Amino acid sequence: MVENRPAATVLSHLTLILGVAIVAFPLWIAFVASTQTAEQIVQNVPMSLLPGDNLVESWKLSLFGGQTQYGSKLPPAAPMLFVSLVTALTIAIGKIAISLLSAFAIVYFRFLGREIVFWMIFVTLMLPVEVRILPTYQVVSDLGMLNTYAGLTVPLIASATATFLFRQFFLTVPDELVEAARIDGAGPMRFFKDVLVPLSSTSIAALFVIQFIYGWNQYLWPLLMTTSEDMYPIVMGIKRMISGGDAATEWNAVMATAMLAMIPPALVVLLMQKWFVKGLVDSEK
Amino acid sequence: MGAISLRNVEKVYGHGPKANKVIHGVNAEIADGEFVVIVGPSGCGKSTLLRMVAGLEEITGGEIAIGGRVVNRLEPAERDIAMVFQNYALYPHMSVFDNMAYGLKIAKVPRAEIEARVQKAAKILELGALLERKPRQLSGGQRQRVAMGRAIVRQPQVFLFDEPLSNLDAKLRAQTRIEIQKLHAELGVTSLFVTHDQVEAMTLAQRMIVMNAGRMEQIGTPEEVYARPATTFVAGFIGSPPMNLLAGSADGSRFTTGGLTLALPAAAPRGGELLLGVRPEHCEPSPSGGGWPLKVEVVEMLGAERLVYGHVGDAPFTLRIPGTDAPPRPGDTLPIAVGSQHLHWFDPATQQRVG
Amino acid sequence: MAVEKRVRFRSAWLPWALVAPQMVIVLVFFFWPAAQALYYSVQQQDAFGTSVSFVGLDNFRALLDDESYLASFKTTAVFSVLVASIGLVIALVLAVMADRVVRGAAFYKTLLIWPYAVAPAVAGVLWLFMFAPSIGVVTYALNAVGIPWNHLLDGTDAMILVVLAAVWKQISYNFLFFLAGLQSIPKSLIEAAAIDGAGPWRRFWTVQFPLLSPTSFFLLVINIVYAFFDTFAIIDAATSGGPGKDTAILVYKVYHDGFKALDLGGSAAQSVVLMTIVIALTVVQFRFVERKVNY
Numbered sequence: 001m002v003e004n005r006p007a008a009t010v011l012s013h014l015t016l017i018l019g020v021a022i023v024a025f026p027l028w029i030a031f032v033a034s035t036q037t038a039e040q041i042v043q044n045v046p047m048s049l050l051p052g053d054n055l056v057e058s059w060k061l062s063l064f065g066g067q068t069q070y071g072s073k074l075p076p077a078a079p080m081l082f083v084s085l086v087t088a089l090t091i092a093i094g095k096i097a098i099s100l101l102s103a104f105a106i107v108y109f110r111f112l113g114r115e116i117v118f119w120m121i122f123v124t125l126m127l128p129v130e131v132r133i134l135p136t137y138q139v140v141s142d143l144g145m146l147n148t149y150a151g152l153t154v155p156l157i158a159s160a161t162a163t164f165l166f167r168q169f170f171l172t173v174p175d176e177l178v179e180a181a182r183i184d185g186a187g188p189m190r191f192f193k194d195v196l197v198p199l200s201s202t203s204i205a206a207l208f209v210i211q212f213i214y215g216w217n218q219y220l221w222p223l224l225m226t227t228s229e230d231m232y233p234i235v236m237g238i239k240r241m242i243s244g245g246d247a248a249t250e251w252n253a254v255m256a257t258a259m260l261a262m263i264p265p266a267l268v269v270l271l272m273q274k275w276f277v278k279g280l281v282d283s284e285k
Numbered sequence: 286m287g288a289i290s291l292r293n294v295e296k297v298y299g300h301g302p303k304a305n306k307v308i309h310g311v312n313a314e315i316a317d318g319e320f321v322v323i324v325g326p327s328g329c330g331k332s333t334l335l336r337m338v339a340g341l342e343e344i345t346g347g348e349i350a351i352g353g354r355v356v357n358r359l360e361p362a363e364r365d366i367a368m369v370f371q372n373y374a375l376y377p378h379m380s381v382f383d384n385m386a387y388g389l390k391i392a393k394v395p396r397a398e399i400e401a402r403v404q405k406a407a408k409i410l411e412l413g414a415l416l417e418r419k420p421r422q423l424s425g426g427q428r429q430r431v432a433m434g435r436a437i438v439r440q441p442q443v444f445l446f447d448e449p450l451s452n453l454d455a456k457l458r459a460q461t462r463i464e465i466q467k468l469h470a471e472l473g474v475t476s477l478f479v480t481h482d483q484v485e486a487m488t489l490a491q492r493m494i495v496m497n498a499g500r501m502e503q504i505g506t507p508e509e510v511y512a513r514p515a516t517t518f519v520a521g522f523i524g525s526p527p528m529n530l531l532a533g534s535a536d537g538s539r540f541t542t543g544g545l546t547l548a549l550p551a552a553a554p555r556g557g558e559l560l561l562g563v564r565p566e567h568c569e570p571s572p573s574g575g576g577w578p579l580k581v582e583v584v585e586m587l588g589a590e591r592l593v594y595g596h597v598g599d600a601p602f603t604l605r606i607p608g609t610d611a612p613p614r615p616g617d618t619l620p621i622a623v624g625s626q627h628l629h630w631f632d633p634a635t636q637q638r639v640g
Numbered sequence: 641m642a643v644e645k646r647v648r649f650r651s652a653w654l655p656w657a658l659v660a661p662q663m664v665i666v667l668v669f670f671f672w673p674a675a676q677a678l679y680y681s682v683q684q685q686d687a688f689g690t691s692v693s694f695v696g697l698d699n700f701r702a703l704l705d706d707e708s709y710l711a712s713f714k715t716t717a718v719f720s721v722l723v724a725s726i727g728l729v730i731a732l733v734l735a736v737m738a739d740r741v742v743r744g745a746a747f748y749k750t751l752l753i754w755p756y757a758v759a760p761a762v763a764g765v766l767w768l769f770m771f772a773p774s775i776g777v778v779t780y781a782l783n784a785v786g787i788p789w790n791h792l793l794d795g796t797d798a799m800i801l802v803v804l805a806a807v808w809k810q811i812s813y814n815f816l817f818f819l820a821g822l823q824s825i826p827k828s829l830i831e832a833a834a835i836d837g838a839g840p841w842r843r844f845w846t847v848q849f850p851l852l853s854p855t856s857f858f859l860l861v862i863n864i865v866y867a868f869f870d871t872f873a874i875i876d877a878a879t880s881g882g883p884g885k886d887t888a889i890l891v892y893k894v895y896h897d898g899f900k901a902l903d904l905g906g907s908a909a910q911s912v913v914l915m916t917i918v919i920a921l922t923v924v925q926f927r928f929v930e931r932k933v934n935y
Binding site for chain 3: 005008009011012013015016019020022023024025026027029030033041042049098099101102104105106108109110111114117120121123124125126127128130131132133134135136138139140154155157158163175178179187188189191213216217219220223224235236238239242251254255258261262265266268269270273277281
């Protein structure tokens with residue numbers, strides 16, 4: 001802050017508060033809606049901005065499913081949460097493990113075809129799943145992986161961003177450390193396990209956040225390749241709940257489900273905020 | 286047991302027309318328990334040579350043997366050596382204890398033995414209180430000691446030091462030098478020490494190898510290298526201020542240089558074109574008034590001594606006199622005398638010592 | 641930073657084993673499908689879907705002639721320009737403010753980045769709920785000031801809805817990068833400008849904004865890619881591409897034509913076009929922003 005301009009400072013704070021309010025508003029609405037009953041939402045227009053007292057009921061309905069007031073059967077959110085959790089963890093952990101190994105090979109070994117491998121991985125940056133959905137679906141189907149955890153996770157696991165982030169980091173590790181390890185008698189995998197991975201812990205933490213959220217928020221891919229309800233991740237499940245039109249939708253349960261869908265990734269971001277921010281900004285350098 | 290043999294060791298980078306030979310045929314026999322310093326200016330190849338002994342660089346020509354075993358094809362860990370790096374190379378995420386124990390852990394040395402060795406090394410290096418700390422909590426000098434501790438616990442046949450004092454400040458450097466000397470006296474392990482600092486070389490070496498542009502210019506004790514430098518490079522590199530060199534031609538007891546004819550206290554070893562070398566500390570103002578004419582230009586007062594810079598003929602010349610003597614004035618011509626045993630003669634074509 | 645690491649391990653088989661997992665997945669799930677997309681883009685399935693025949697660039701020509709495809713292109717362009725520009729401006733304003741305040745900076749930062757965690761699909765549902773024609777809170781407010789709102793019928797309203805939802809989600813990401821960019825500008829530059837007599841407004845335009853240009857450009861590319869691809873879920877959740885096709889962006893059309901209309905060749909051709917666009921954008925980003933791609 002260079003000068004003392006109280007008016008400008010007040011303006012800054014006001015703007016920021018406004019920003020926070022706008023950003024938080026949808027969340028607040030969702031929370032309020034999840035504390036009311038479906039009738040209240042539909043009949044009291046506009047919906048009150050203060051929480052109601054139906055919190056427990058709405059959330060229970062969302063988690064465990066059941067009959068709605070309109071006679072339709074609501075699928076339980078709990079199993080979907082489980083699917084999302086398994087998917088997100090598998091993708092995050094799988095991606096980190098594979099990328100660590102690949103980056104290690106690319107940086108610390110000289111082997112025939114190294115450059116080809118590097119470019120092949122680089123090219124995948126340019127092929128997000130949305131671009132190749134149809135043929136990828138075909139491949140997964142041919143491999144019999146439709147509607148399985150494997151199908152949900154494996155095609156999304158080979159990412160270039162993680163590999164590049166680790167590669168970038170490995171290049172900053174001093175050569176002398178590798179030489180000292182060699183003299184100490186450490187072979188490559190020993191060095192990897194005892195020295196490189198511990199030193200990478202910050203990058204791993206940041207990537208975990210990013211990849212967990214990436215895996216949790218997957219929509220299009222699960223939409224395509226899951227066919228039975230017990231394999232739907234929650235993010236997908238929500239959309240299916242609103243297909244009935246404004247009035248027929250059990251909005252309180254939908255909003256409760258939305259909150260459930262938002263909580264785990266938000267927790268991960270907030271708890272690991274420091275590493276996350278650092279990793280996000282550093283990964284693009 | 287820990288003797289090192291360097292036989293015609295060569296290093297070439299690249300191949301074909303772009304091949305670059307950086308080490309040319311180095312030969313040396315280092316006895317078990319000897320402390321040998323490899324000294325030379327930046328880029329002379331001394332670190333490369335050390336790394337070839339360590340196994341971190343491939344040996345493209347010649348042989349290196351440690352303890353009688355040819356090690357050309359052996360991995361560093363198999364050569365029974367330990368190395369202290371310039372930048373310490375400590376594992377940042379491990380404690381001091383773990384840093385020192387790492388190599389032993391990999392070699393599957395029993396826990397009790399590891400504990401014993403680390404404690405012993407810690408005692409010698411006064412690291413006892415720091416064993417649980419991480420490297421980033423230590424000062425530069427402490428880190429260097431940990432690096433040495435790591436080398437000691439492996440009980441190798443050979444210690445390799447790659448400019449370990451370069452990153453320390455002057456006072457710490459002097460202190461650590463003394464510690465290294467004491468360490469060697471106590472442990473008696475064959476050591477190869479690389480540095481660009483001739484003071485470190487002179488004070489630490491039992492023998493030293495002076496290198497320049499990939500070639501070994503001389504190998505000998507500090508006294509030998511100082512008193513009888515084998516080449517003009519060694520003559521100029523060892524000793525501070527460097528030796529004065531005058532180019533001219535000799536004829537018996539007369540030496541003609543830059544239009545001047547100088548009387549020599551002893552006859553030159555041969556006639557013809559020669560380089561005459563005299564150290565600044567081996568001249569003195571001539572008591573009798575006759576002697577070589579030094580045209581004084583700059584006088585520096587250092588306390589215990591004075592440095593007089595000028596020219597003899599057209600050759601730059603430096604003279605060292607005690608600080609208590611009356612200082613000559615710039616512009617004066619000071620006659621100086623040299624003892625006969627302090628003349629060095631070199632062949633201008635080969636730069637080698639003559640006679 | 642491109643210094644070739646001079647220290648390597650020696651092994652004939654180990655590096656291959658290490659890259660194998662990634663290579664296998666990349667080959668099976670990236671290159672093979674991409675190749676297939678290329679293959680099918682130049683094929684035409686017969687009416688019964690039993691055989692394919694090579695038709696050269698016919699599918700691509702058909703796309704150029706297809707009004708709905710061109711409309712989709714236009715929709716996507718409008719969508720991405722709106723999302724990118726609005727998202728960047730709002731995030732920049734917030735970042736500048738956050739950079740200025742001394743107290744509470746961490747507090748604001750935490751509160752502004754959590755939307756990153758929200759799934760696009762959930763964002764779509766949330767905004768749909770707020771703007772629902774009959775029961776939405778915002779709809780009520782709009783109606784109260786005389787603005788009718790029905791995104792189920794009005795294409796413009798639908799576009800506004802998805803743009804808002806997409807921008808809302810992207811603000812945190814942009815904010816983080818702008819903030820980091822602002823904080824990396826040496827304070828001494830700003831102080832020098834102040835001594836030279838420049839007020840905050842002027843300082844922003846003459847010092848901070850130019851120095852932010854690499855960040856801005858980088859974010860621009862990222863936002864456009866985001867608008868092209870990551871917003872599928874928002875669109876599907878909020879409007880299903882409707883009403884009609886008013887919010888059917890390109891990637892949505894690929895999905896629709898491929899899975900709903902089962903047009904193999906056309907959908908593949910569209911995929912190939914999208915691939916080309918992404919590759920072009922990525923190349924632009926690396927060329928002008930990163931300025932270094934090395935081993």
